[in-house]
Amino acid sequence: MWVSIRMLVILALADFCRAMPESYDTIVVGLGSAGVTAATILAKAGKRVLGLEAMDRIGGRVKTVPFGDGFIEEGAEWIHGTENSRVYQMAIDNNIPTLDQELEFEVYRSDGTLGNNSLISELVAFCHDQAFTATDKPLSLGEFITGKFMEHIKIKYPELQSNQTFIKEFLNFMNLIVNNYEGSNDWTDVSAKSAFKELGGHQHMSWHRYGYKTFFELLLNTYNNGPGWPNLDIKLNSPVSKIIWPRDSTGNVIVQCEGGQTYTARHVIVTVSLGVLKERHEKMFEPALPIEKTTAIDKMSIGVMDKVILKFEKPWWDRKLLFFSFLWRLEDIANVSKEDYWITRILGASNPMGSDNTLTLWTSGDVGKMVETLPDEIVIRKTMELLRKFMGKKYSNIPEPTGMLRSKWYSNPYTRGSYTYDNLDTPNYPHAREALGAPLLDSSGTPRVLFAGEATNPIHFSTVAGASDTGYREAMRLLPSSKM
Numbered sequence: 001m002w003v004s005i006r007m008l009v010i011l012a013l014a015d016f017c018r019a020m021p022e023s024y025d026t027i028v029v030g031l032g033s034a035g036v037t038a039a040t041i042l043a044k045a046g047k048r049v050l051g052l053e054a055m056d057r058i059g060g061r062v063k064t065v066p067f068g069d070g071f072i073e074e075g076a077e078w079i080h081g082t083e084n085s086r087v088y089q090m091a092i093d094n095n096i097p098t099l100d101q102e103l104e105f106e107v108y109r110s111d112g113t114l115g116n117n118s119l120i121s122e123l124v125a126f127c128h129d130q131a132f133t134a135t136d137k138p139l140s141l142g143e144f145i146t147g148k149f150m151e152h153i154k155i156k157y158p159e160l161q162s163n164q165t166f167i168k169e170f171l172n173f174m175n176l177i178v179n180n181y182e183g184s185n186d187w188t189d190v191s192a193k194s195a196f197k198e199l200g201g202h203q204h205m206s207w208h209r210y211g212y213k214t215f216f217e218l219l220l221n222t223y224n225n226g227p228g229w230p231n232l233d234i235k236l237n238s239p240v241s242k243i244i245w246p247r248d249s250t251g252n253v254i255v256q257c258e259g260g261q262t263y264t265a266r267h268v269i270v271t272v273s274l275g276v277l278k279e280r281h282e283k284m285f286e287p288a289l290p291i292e293k294t295t296a297i298d299k300m301s302i303g304v305m306d307k308v309i310l311k312f313e314k315p316w317w318d319r320k321l322l323f324f325s326f327l328w329r330l331e332d333i334a335n336v337s338k339e340d341y342w343i344t345r346i347l348g349a350s351n352p353m354g355s356d357n358t359l360t361l362w363t364s365g366d367v368g369k370m371v372e373t374l375p376d377e378i379v380i381r382k383t384m385e386l387l388r389k390f391m392g393k394k395y396s397n398i399p400e401p402t403g404m405l406r407s408k409w410y411s412n413p414y415t416r417g418s419y420t421y422d423n424l425d426t427p428n429y430p431h432a433r434e435a436l437g438a439p440l441l442d443s444s445g446t447p448r449v450l451f452a453g454e455a456t457n458p459i460h461f462s463t464v465a466g467a468s469d470t471g472y473r474e475a476m477r478l479l480p481s482s483k484m
């Protein structure tokens, strides 16, 4: 009798423990660059960490996919800058030979003729440099660059000043380039006054056939079948629906997933994108986020940049040339139907470094969002018409593709956009990124819910390296005496 009562107690205790949510030192919500960086630093420092990822894969806005004769990148493609880059350093430390990709372009016009490469390249480089000139003027990037461009041609190419057609065509092309950089819909939506800084060194370092995924494998210690980190639990397909955080210093943070699973931890680091926060923050946090943070979420912008990647039996283009840019003639734009307007907003086609027989076409802004909704066969047919229109004179008999992949960063409920940019409201809210990244503290001043992700990086936002730095920043907030 005594034994069976003891058994009953043990069984009851086991049941009780099963019903108790699993508890961790820190839960990291989202396993992109910021989340994986934070989770692995904490796990290596001996903390018990749980990473909850909504999608069925790690990487977030980095997505390396086998395609063509190698790999393509649906999301981030390059390491932008080598100096003080956590991403580049990771490759170097692990002897992964990254390659620099010179994005020299060849300009094609919509009548199939070749544009003046050296002139256009010089003008694009000039306009690009202006975007990084500090200005206090409350202008859009479009107005700012246009003004600088006009001053430039007055001095360097005075004969162009009266060529209104060329000026309009070039500025239309430059607008598209800016939208691809920013994810914006139009360069008049982007602020000329921005705190963004490029990291020093080459801006287009490629993981080529290793794929950007290698960065995550190295962080997670799973590269070449590495064993991972023993203190780090990872749960994929686990969208977090609610984060309940205590104001007093005793309780734990409770994290609920859509499937009903509940976990608790002393700290939670939230790394979801600005797009996800815009859509879900009201339902996600209890108590609700403070006004400084909701204002930042409201006022900041996340843009859209998408890729359409076509695969061919073999490359029919010159692989030494890296970017085929499409410069529309005004009269040809006028002849495009309203329905097909989107094809006039494709910047051009580039050669991915990880796959020889694929070409990437680039869309952005509202057009990018709309293209995400089009059926595959229309996207394939129209992009092939576009390639033949611009490149068909130089490359006769361009063959049909053998496959297509494309990104849908806006439709994806776990990204809701590609990356953030500084909009026209930014000068009025100069500390919005800091406010977004500020932790929620309990009554003793201890950070309980912390925020990382590219949008929270005041100067290196919109990049993988910038996102990784914010993961490091928040991990260090929890390990203040560590020297990692």
Ligand SMILES: Cc1cc2nc3c(=O)[nH]c(=O)nc-3n(C[C@H](O)[C@H](O)[C@H](O)COP(=O)(O)OP(=O)(O)OC[C@H]3O[C@@H](n4cnc5c(N)ncnc54)[C@H](O)[C@@H]3O)c2cc1C
Pocket (backbone or CB within 6 Å): 029, 030, 031, 032, 033, 034, 035, 052, 053, 054, 055, 058, 059, 060, 061, 062, 074, 075, 076, 077, 078, 079, 080, 238, 239, 240, 241, 271, 272, 273, 276, 305, 306, 307, 407, 409, 413, 414, 415, 417, 418, 419, 452, 453, 454, 455, 461, 462, 463, 464, 465, 467
């Ligand atoms: C097309 C494209 C091209 C780009 N090119 C470059 C480039 O060449 N170089 C460069 O440096 N950067 C580039 N970027 C930007 C770069 O990819 C991002 O800045 C960076 O990857 C963002 O990392 P993150 O950790 O902040 O966010 P994310 O990568 O978005 O990670 C957040 C994670 O949170 C998850 N999540 C969302 N909601 C939930 C939830 N409710 N519960 C649990 N998990 C959730 C998401 O699934 C995601 O995995 C590009 C981006 C895109 C889209």
